[in-house]
Amino acid sequence: MSCGEGHCITCSDEGVPMHVVAVDDDRGLALCQDAEGARQTVEIALVGPVAPADVLLVHAGTALLRVADAGLEAAR
Amino acid sequence: MTMRFVDEFRDAELGRALAGEIRGAVPPGRHLKLMEVCGGHTHSIYKYGVDDLLPPEVELVHGPGCPVCVIPMGRVDDAIAVAHEPGVIFTCFGDMMRVPGSHGTLQEAKAAGADVRMVYSPLDALRIAKAEPDREVVFFAIGFETTAPSTALTLMRARAEGVPNFSVFCNHVTIVPPLRALLDSPDLRLDGFIGPGHVSTVVGARPLEFIPADYGKPVVVSGFEPVDILQSVLMILVQLRDGRCEVENQYKRVVPYEGNLRALEVMSEVFTLRPHFEWRGLGFISQSGLRLSDAYADLDAEQRFAVPGVRVADPKACQCGEVLKGVIKPWECKVFGTACTPERPIGTCMVSSEGACAAYYNYGRFARERAVV
Numbered sequence: 001m002s003c004g005e006g007h008c009i010t011c012s013d014e015g016v017p018m019h020v021v022a023v024d025d026d027r028g029l030a031l032c033q034d035a036e037g038a039r040q041t042v043e044i045a046l047v048g049p050v051a052p053a054d055v056l057l058v059h060a061g062t063a064l065l066r067v068a069d070a071g072l073e074a075a076r
Numbered sequence: 077m078t079m080r081f082v083d084e085f086r087d088a089e090l091g092r093a094l095a096g097e098i099r100g101a102v103p104p105g106r107h108l109k110l111m112e113v114c115g116g117h118t119h120s121i122y123k124y125g126v127d128d129l130l131p132p133e134v135e136l137v138h139g140p141g142c143p144v145c146v147i148p149m150g151r152v153d154d155a156i157a158v159a160h161e162p163g164v165i166f167t168c169f170g171d172m173m174r175v176p177g178s179h180g181t182l183q184e185a186k187a188a189g190a191d192v193r194m195v196y197s198p199l200d201a202l203r204i205a206k207a208e209p210d211r212e213v214v215f216f217a218i219g220f221e222t223t224a225p226s227t228a229l230t231l232m233r234a235r236a237e238g239v240p241n242f243s244v245f246c247n248h249v250t251i252v253p254p255l256r257a258l259l260d261s262p263d264l265r266l267d268g269f270i271g272p273g274h275v276s277t278v279v280g281a282r283p284l285e286f287i288p289a290d291y292g293k294p295v296v297v298s299g300f301e302p303v304d305i306l307q308s309v310l311m312i313l314v315q316l317r318d319g320r321c322e323v324e325n326q327y328k329r330v331v332p333y334e335g336n337l338r339a340l341e342v343m344s345e346v347f348t349l350r351p352h353f354e355w356r357g358l359g360f361i362s363q364s365g366l367r368l369s370d371a372y373a374d375l376d377a378e379q380r381f382a383v384p385g386v387r388v389a390d391p392k393a394c395q396c397g398e399v400l401k402g403v404i405k406p407w408e409c410k411v412f413g414t415a416c417t418p419e420r421p422i423g424t425c426m427v428s429s430e431g432a433c434a435a436y437y438n439y440g441r442f443a444r445e446r447a448v449v
Contacts, residue, residue, distance in 0.1 A: 015116075015222065015274040015300075015330075030343075043199060043229050046338050057277060057330055060199025062218070063224035064277045064339065067330055 015059045020044065020052050021060055022057060085301030086124070095129040095307040101313040102133045104226050109135045110312055111402055112270040113143030113255065114220075116300050122439040124302040136310065138435075139400035140254050140358065141272055143219045143247075144171045144428035145400060148354045149388040151247055152177030153155050155216050157265070158245060158381045159190040165208060167201040168216035171428045172196045176421060178388045182216075198230035205234070205242035209416055214377045221278040224248040224366060225339040228346035231372055245377040247369050248347065251275050252283050253364035254355060259291045263403055268304065268312040271297035273327045278343075280335025281323050288321040299327040346372050355389065357397025396423035399432050406433040413437060 006024040021039065032042045032049055041065035044050050056063035077413045082199065102108070112118055121127055127136055150174050157167035159182060164376065166182070172335065173183040173194060186192040191211075193277055198215050205213035216225040227244060234242045251272055254282045254310060261267045271284055287295045294315040298308035308326045315321060325331055329403055346369055353365025368376040377383075390396065395409040416422040418434050425431035 015277070039198070040196065043197075043226065045229055046225060046336055046342070051221060057274070059222045060226040061199045064225065064274065064336060065224065065330055065332075070082060 010045045015057045015064060017055055018063075020050050020054045020056065022052060023050055025049075030056075030063070032056060032063075034058075083164050083449065085299065085303040086186075087103060087303060090303050090309045091129065091306055093305065094310055095359065097347055098129075098134065098306065098310050098313060099131045101310060101317055102131055102152065103313075106267075106316075107133050107135065107224060108267045108316070109137050110268045110270060111139045111258075111266050112138040112305075113139040113251070114272040114275065115428065115435075116274065117270055117272075117298065117305060118142070118435050119429055120222070120300050120302065120305060123436040125439075126302050126305050129306065130309065134271075134313070137266065138399070138406075138432035139269075139402060140258065140355070140400040141220065141251065141275075142177060142425070142431050143223070143249060144354045145396065145431045146254075146358070147172075147218060147247060147424060148356045148389065149168045150354065150386055152182070153179065153388060154383045155245060156180070156182060156190070157184045157384050158214055158377055159185050159192050161212070161381050162211050163210075164381075165191045165211050166194060166216065167193050167204060167213060169196075172216055172218060174421065174427050175424055175436075176427075179254070193302040198227050199233075202230050202234055202239060202242055204218060205239050207239055209410060211241060212380075213242050214240070214381075215244050216247070218247045218249075219330075220251050220275050221339075222274045223344070224343050224347065225336075231259055231368070231375055233345050234340065234375060235372070243375050243377040243380050244368065245383075246347070248366040249353060249355070249364055250349075250366065251279070251288070253361045254358060255284075255287065257358060257361050257364075258294070258401060259287070261401060264401055264413040266402070267316065268291060268294040269296070270308050270312070271294045271295045271323070272298055273299050273331060276325075276327070276331045276335065276447060278339045279334050281325050281331060281333045284323050284337075288323060292321055294321050295323045295346050297323065297327050297331055299330065312321045344444035345369065351363060354387065355400075355431070357400045391422055396425045396433075399425050401425075406436040409433070409437070 012042040022031045047063045123241040201215035251427045296308040296311045332432040347366040398404040425433040
């Protein structure tokens with residue numbers, strides 16, 4: 001999620017798939033981890049209840065969507 | 077570390093197979109120009125060398141979808157003015173610190189004594205405001221519909237938690253009006269669009285339907301991995317070959333056709349459209365920018381601080397406007413790679429890693445292109 005290392009969160013269409021590590025339902029936040037192992041506190045108000053191991057598309061600290069198990073077949 | 081939904085879409089064998097199908101799908105005798113709207117695609121294309129896999133008849137044109145690149149100099153000057161206000165902690169994403177205004181950058185303002193801090197999300201800025209209740213914390217909000225929900229939720233959180241020393245300098249923009257402006261531009265000829273993937277997670281694919289309906293151009297909403305982009309190019313070529321013209325969704329694993337309704341709700345509560353907003357290189361575009369709604373006016377930095385609001389012309393040497401419209405390639409700009417580099421950018425397209433110029437420069441694409449010229 002850092003700037004200057006290949007991508008930057010500033011940019012409009014940068015979204016990062018992250019998986020949920022832990023959920024703080026009281027505050028509407030989740031601790032998430034990306035493919036490089038970096039962790040971030042993420043706002044989950046837009047995606048409803050999440051559980052550990054769910055994959056979320058995170059943009060600027062907010063989960064925009066839950067990534068569905070579809071698409072790869074479409075690509076093949 | 078491996079990750080589902082990422083590794084599969086970087087599969088080299090799949091990429092080569094798609095490249096072969098693309099070569100077979102090019103209509104004979106045509107030279108096709110396809111615009112990728114967003115900076116995320118531009119960056120992926122050069123990072124992974126996607127353009128090297130395409131036949132010469134298929135040219136990718138880089139669109140205006142990097143919000144850093146479209147910020148006009150006057151707004152950077154406004155940001156610097158706010159950052160210099162006594163007691164202000166000015167927070168922004170990292171790339172914005174290097175965007176030149178008419179009298180320097182936010183980074184230079186920091187060196188001159190302003191308290192400018194980089195954050196990774198608006199939530200981080202709110203956290204600073206709560207930790208420093210005696211200071212005024214301003215967040216420099218930029219971005220399309222992908223970033224706007226994040227700002228909106230943070231403002232709602234600031235309201236709910238009662239954080240009076242937090243405000244937002246709002247520069248959010250929307251994707252459809254500049255696309256319409258580009259399509260109306262007489263010096264641009266395009267055959268199809270690689271649609272914005274993550275913007276569409278919020279707004280859905282429906283707002284793009286005007287492109288086939290009014291302008292007769294196919295659109296394929298695309299993911300960001302190399303296999304995604306290649307597949308989207310193929311889908312556009314197949315539409316052209318079959319004589320179809322519609323919005324298709326390649327990025328179904330993420331983008332629902334209707335978008336994220338909850339995100340649209342929070343945006344409509346917190347933001348309202350400005351009558352017009354200035355875009356770097358593109359000029360003023362009607363109803364293309366967002367400001368805070370009246371209900372959130374008390375958290376609007378433009379209401380709280382004196383913002384100069386002076387319009388500043390782009391530097392003459394810089395051709396960001398033509399680059400953003402896809403009229404010229406970055407390496408055709410007179411200052412590309414000489415006076416304008418990522419270390420000392422003149423134009424915004426050289427600042428962000430997703431700007432077309434920086435993407436060309438960082439991945440060494442300019443040398444090959446120049447040899448061709």
